[in-house]
Amino acid sequence: MxxxxxxxxxxxxxxxxxxxxxxxxxxxxxxxxxxxxxxxxxxxxxxxxxxxxxxxxxxxxxxxxxxxxxxYAPVRADPEVEALDGRFETTNTQFLTAMSSWQQVDVGGRKVTNDHGDAEYDEKVITRIERLVGRLEGLVAALAAHDARFSTYSTRFEAALAGIDSGDHDLVSSPMRDSVHTIWFEFHEDLLRTLGRERTE
CATH class of the missing domain: 1.10.10.10 (Winged helix-like DNA-binding domain superfamily/Winged helix DNA-binding domain)
Structure with a gap:
């Protein structure tokens, strides 16, 4: 096609x-x-x-x-993309941990659903998520150098983070919105297809 x-x-x-x-x-x-x-x-x-x-x-x-x-043969042969992708897997693991922290909290050694009643806790998790999204900038830019469509991920992340900063916390992980979690998941799947790799986790 x-x-x-x-x-x-x-x-x-x-x-x-x-x-x-x-x-x-x-x-x-x-x-x-x-x-x-x-x-x-x-x-x-x-x-x-x-x-x-x-x-x-x-x-x-x-x-x-x-x-x-x-x-995407040229992308797969790009040493910069390869190096950045190698670091992405670590960032992805940290992102999954941060999302788990957003969805659940530890109460007496047990994981329970986060009711988001602790604003300080939630802000700390949001800060972690924002930093992890920031770590994707280099990889997104390297991919966009080959295909400009990848730059839309940066635009979408920026919009979601701006909404979160304005108090719309559904944009952290709602599957029904263009949330940070939705965008990250799509980026990861897109990256795997682009590089011809299988999901490892």
Whole structure:
């Protein structure tokens, strides 16, 4: 498939299900263009469109992998990306720990759901999360040097963190929002596909 079709299908695969405006916002394209590409992808058997939303078919992942291997060969050969990716795994582990701290607290040696009643505790976790997001800047920039679409991750992280700083704490981890956790998860999956690697955890 061509690169614009890849970009649309890639976002759809990351989100599992999405409409044209949602995909368009992620790749900085027009919803009308995304709709046309979804129709084309549906004709190729890679997408199913129903009720205004689209879902990837079982053929989508192999097609994405094949295209990524061709399109991102220079990225996979870039020593800077390789070095930064090596450090990402450590940062990712720390991020997962921080998210666990956001969702649960230790009470008498037992993990219980965080009711977010302790504002000081929550602020400390948010500070950790912000610092970890900051550590992605080098890797995102190195990837964006090869493909400008990666820069949208920085924009999305900035928007989520700004919302959190304004008091919208759903933007920390809500799966229904473009939260830090949602963006991080999508970035990790995108990175693995781009580099042709499998998830280790």
């Amino acid at each position: 061509d690169k614009p079709d890849y970009d649309v299908l890639n976002v759809l695969a990351l989100k599992k299900m999405a409409d044209a405006p949602t995909i368009a916002a992620v790749i900085a394209a027009s919803p009308a263009d995304v709709e046309k590409r979804l129709e084309s992808l549906a004709g190729a058997g890679l997408v199913v469109v129903a009720g205004g939303s689209a879902l990837p078919t079982n053929e989508a992942e192999p097609a994405l992998a094949a295209t990524a291997a061709e399109v």
